[in-house]
Amino acid sequence: MALERWFRLSQYLTLGVACAALVFAETSFLPELQMCLAPVLALLFLAWWVDGRWGLPNWGANLLGLFIAVGGLSWLAMQLSDNDFVLAHLPLHLALLPYMGPLSMAALLVKVFRRRDAGHFWHLQGWGLLQIILGCLLDGGPAFGALMAAYLASDLICLALHYRLSTPRVTSDCPSYGPKAAVFQSLPDGRSSEGRSLLAFTLRWTLLIFTPALLLFLLTPRRDNWTWEPLSRLRSGYSRGRPQGVRDEMNLNNTGRVELDDGVALYVTAVDAAGQPKLDLPADQRWRGSILDWYDHGKWTTMYQRPMHWRLMRPRRSGQSKLPDFGPGQFFLSFTVPSRQSGGLVLAEPIRFGPSDARLPVLSLNDENHESRRLFAEFSGTVLPQVFSNPQHEHRYRQVVPACDDPSRAPAEIAWPMEEIQLLTTLPSSLYAPLQDWTVDLLRRLSRHPRYHLPANVRAALASPPDPFLIDRNHWEAVARVLTNYLAHSGEYTYTLEITRHNRSIDPILDFLINTKQGHCERYAAALTLMLRSVGIPARVVKGFRGCDNQGDGQYVVRHSYAHAWVEVLVPHASGFSYDWLTLDATPPGPTAFVHHAPIVYLWEEAQHFCLQWWRALIVEYDGDQQADLWDKLMSNRSLSLLGKLVLLVPAFAAALAAWLFLRRLRSPLRASRIRGDAAFYTRLVRILTRYTSLRPTREQTPREYGAAAQRFLQARPTMAALANVPIHIVELFYRVRFGGRPLSEGEHQQVHAEIDRFVEKLRS
Numbered sequence: 001m002a003l004e005r006w007f008r009l010s011q012y013l014t015l016g017v018a019c020a021a022l023v024f025a026e027t028s029f030l031p032e033l034q035m036c037l038a039p040v041l042a043l044l045f046l047a048w049w050v051d052g053r054w055g056l057p058n059w060g061a062n063l064l065g066l067f068i069a070v071g072g073l074s075w076l077a078m079q080l081s082d083n084d085f086v087l088a089h090l091p092l093h094l095a096l097l098p099y100m101g102p103l104s105m106a107a108l109l110v111k112v113f114r115r116r117d118a119g120h121f122w123h124l125q126g127w128g129l130l131q132i133i134l135g136c137l138l139d140g141g142p143a144f145g146a147l148m149a150a151y152l153a154s155d156l157i158c159l160a161l162h163y164r165l166s167t168p169r170v171t172s173d174c175p176s177y178g179p180k181a182a183v184f185q186s187l188p189d190g191r192s193s194e195g196r197s198l199l200a201f202t203l204r205w206t207l208l209i210f211t212p213a214l215l216l217f218l219l220t221p222r223r224d225n226w227t228w229e230p231l232s233r234l235r236s237g238y239s240r241g242r243p244q245g246v247r248d249e250m251n252l253n254n255t256g257r258v259e260l261d262d263g264v265a266l267y268v269t270a271v272d273a274a275g276q277p278k279l280d281l282p283a284d285q286r287w288r289g290s291i292l293d294w295y296d297h298g299k300w301t302t303m304y305q306r307p308m309h310w311r312l313m314r315p316r317r318s319g320q321s322k323l324p325d326f327g328p329g330q331f332f333l334s335f336t337v338p339s340r341q342s343g344g345l346v347l348a349e350p351i352r353f354g355p356s357d358a359r360l361p362v363l364s365l366n367d368e369n370h371e372s373r374r375l376f377a378e379f380s381g382t383v384l385p386q387v388f389s390n391p392q393h394e395h396r397y398r399q400v401v402p403a404c405d406d407p408s409r410a411p412a413e414i415a416w417p418m419e420e421i422q423l424l425t426t427l428p429s430s431l432y433a434p435l436q437d438w439t440v441d442l443l444r445r446l447s448r449h450p451r452y453h454l455p456a457n458v459r460a461a462l463a464s465p466p467d468p469f470l471i472d473r474n475h476w477e478a479v480a481r482v483l484t485n486y487l488a489h490s491g492e493y494t495y496t497l498e499i500t501r502h503n504r505s506i507d508p509i510l511d512f513l514i515n516t517k518q519g520h521c522e523r524y525a526a527a528l529t530l531m532l533r534s535v536g537i538p539a540r541v542v543k544g545f546r547g548c549d550n551q552g553d554g555q556y557v558v559r560h561s562y563a564h565a566w567v568e569v570l571v572p573h574a575s576g577f578s579y580d581w582l583t584l585d586a587t588p589p590g591p592t593a594f595v596h597h598a599p600i601v602y603l604w605e606e607a608q609h610f611c612l613q614w615w616r617a618l619i620v621e622y623d624g625d626q627q628a629d630l631w632d633k634l635m636s637n638r639s640l641s642l643l644g645k646l647v648l649l650v651p652a653f654a655a656a657l658a659a660w661l662f663l664r665r666l667r668s669p670l671r672a673s674r675i676r677g678d679a680a681f682y683t684r685l686v687r688i689l690t691r692y693t694s695l696r697p698t699r700e701q702t703p704r705e706y707g708a709a710a711q712r713f714l715q716a717r718p719t720m721a722a723l724a725n726v727p728i729h730i731v732e733l734f735y736r737v738r739f740g741g742r743p744l745s746e747g748e749h750q751q752v753h754a755e756i757d758r759f760v761e762k763l764r765s
């Protein structure tokens with residue numbers, strides 16, 4: 001039967017899409033699993049081909065399942081013994097999640113080849129849903145979302161077909177016979193007409209399910225600043241959709257592609273000391289966001305969040321009601337930062353401190369009557385943004401920036417320099433020795449190259465380096481500039497937004513420096529910082545933005561695609577009695593060649609960009625603020641006016657629909673209606689046989705085949721053998737009326753119902 005073949009195809013197609021979605025979600029953790037997708041799909045195709053003709057016996061399936069369980073446990077033990085990075089530094093119950101994917105697919109293949117039992121269909125549905133749930137835990141990108149949508153669509157079709165095949169349908173011919181009166185309108189050649197309404201049935205239920213679900217998703221309460229970051233313990237600090245420019249963490253264990261977003265992150269208005277628009281902000285202006293100075297197993301965080309260093313990082317919170325005065329050449333920047341879009345607050349570099357009564361160069365403009373509530377605070381000579389539990393719709397603040405000849409250098413006003421230096425040269429014990437050996441070997445190689453000008457004292461020390469090898473403080477700046485030049489301009493390292501890992505058993509920085517040698521700004525900033533720390537040079541990572549778009553009249557915008565990471569090195573001041581923060585950028589220049597695409601390629605890229613924007617707006621970044629904005633738009637005068645017009649159209653639409661139904665009924669042949677009414681005696685026969693003999697028609701049976709089955713059933717029972725010819729007689733009359741176009745006369749109609757009455761009396765006796 002065609003409908004059943006479509007059902008089996010949709011069932012295996014659903015399972016195949018679920019496996020593909022899970023493999024895609026596993027790419028960041030088990031990239032080698034992609035090679036298994038083709039064999040898995042091939043086995044699913046084979047299972048569809050042999051479905052109903054061959055199956056594994058129960059003992060064989062159980063034995064194969066036991067083999068998979070033992071093999072899976074052995075494989076997991078090997079992963080643990082290899083000190084895989086994901087497993088080594090996470091709680092076991094989280095680290096094992098990626099490895100459940102291959103095991104679940106293996107168990108699914110055993111199940112599809114096993115002989116069918118009563119719950120076979122629902123067991124397979126459960127396995128497919130389990131794989132999608134696991135994929136949701138491991139991935140949150142738009143590509144996985146598209147595969148999940150394909151799975152839901154395929155599964156809905158599969159469930160609709162299963163419903164059609166397993167549930168008898170009551171027709172209009174028998175409104176009074178109750179739910180057990182199953183009538184199957186089949187053609188004489190056995191072809192079912194059920195498939196004709198399958199599309200309408202599926203679309204109807206799709207709309208009935210999708211519409212309320214979408215409304216619930218858009219209107220139910222949601223947390224502010226909440227984004228979908230699946231399995232944040234494994235993937236924290238990283239989003240496929242956007243570089244996280246000012247987050248307080250950075251995870252180098254993640255892989256995938258960083259997608260650039262040209263959306264506006266913040267707005268800036270620049271005026272000079274006289275209040276006139278400032279039109280000459282540099283195109284590569286740096287906007288400092290967060291400071292990352294603590295590194296542990298591939299993850300950068302902010303040191304002031306660690307209680308052990310709270311004394312050193314104690315914030316100054318003295319009241320301040322005015323900005324410092326930096327004299328001639330200073331200018332002012334007014335920031336407007338939509339909190340739900342930017343991810344954090346930033347300040348323009350260079351950042352300077354003023355006198356004690358006006359020390360911070362920034363004041364909040366959100367509430368001028370509460371100057372003590374600052375958006376920024378000082379932590380050990382560094383201005384950092386505060387974190388509020390209930391962020392406002394947008395943040396507004398003003399910064400004063402002094403005139404400066406060298407914006408890459410700023411005084412480091414540190415209360416405890418020695419403790420700061422000790423903390424900024426800290427490395428994990430497992431990384432210190434291999435990274436120092438690699439950095440010393442690199443410096444020794446660069447010392448022989450005429451392009452790099454290392455100080456003579458450093459070259460002499462590299463000839464026979466002590467253990468440990470530490471650079472003298474007077475040469476910190478020179479060595480830092482040489483290593484920056486090497487990473488950015490040697491040509492051995494390239495810039496890319498495709499983040500990969502080659503060897504997960506070593507630290508991601510070592511893997512980057514030794515194996516992959518390609519990445520984006522976060523990789524280069526982290527690598528330079530740790531290389532400097534390995535030879536005793538204090539350094540830290542800064543995250544923020546680089547660049548701005550001049551809108552004219554002193555107005556500038558900073559876009560998400562300008563998110564950037566760079567390095568600050570603590571170096572001695574020229575006087576020798578204090579320290580400066582030196583800004584260095586080790587990121588190589590990206591590709592600048594403009595590629596002309598064909599129109600069809602351009603349209604495809606635009607469609608991809610539109611889908612990514614839609615995914616971020618409605619799924620990844622949809623929070624309480626956006627929900628409130630949506631509600632405000634729905635309640636606006638324009639929306640209410642449009643809704644009123646639509647309400648006025650509803651009666652007109654209802655009247656048109658009623659007229660169409662009335663005309664359609666008039667066009668229906670009255671003769672056909674009479675035939676369908678006369679053929680209701682077959683419905684009565686089906687109801688009687690179902691009630692007294694539990695003999696009901698199946699989907700693959702035509703009425704004549706059902707009548708023959710009823711005849712054989714009655715003949716096999718001596719007490720009912722005399723009734724065996726009644727079903728065949730009724731069925732022949734049904735074919736005459738339904739397909740022959742010859743309705744029963746009044747006398748024949750009475751005779752048929754009298755015969756059925758006698759048939760019922762004999763069955764009861």
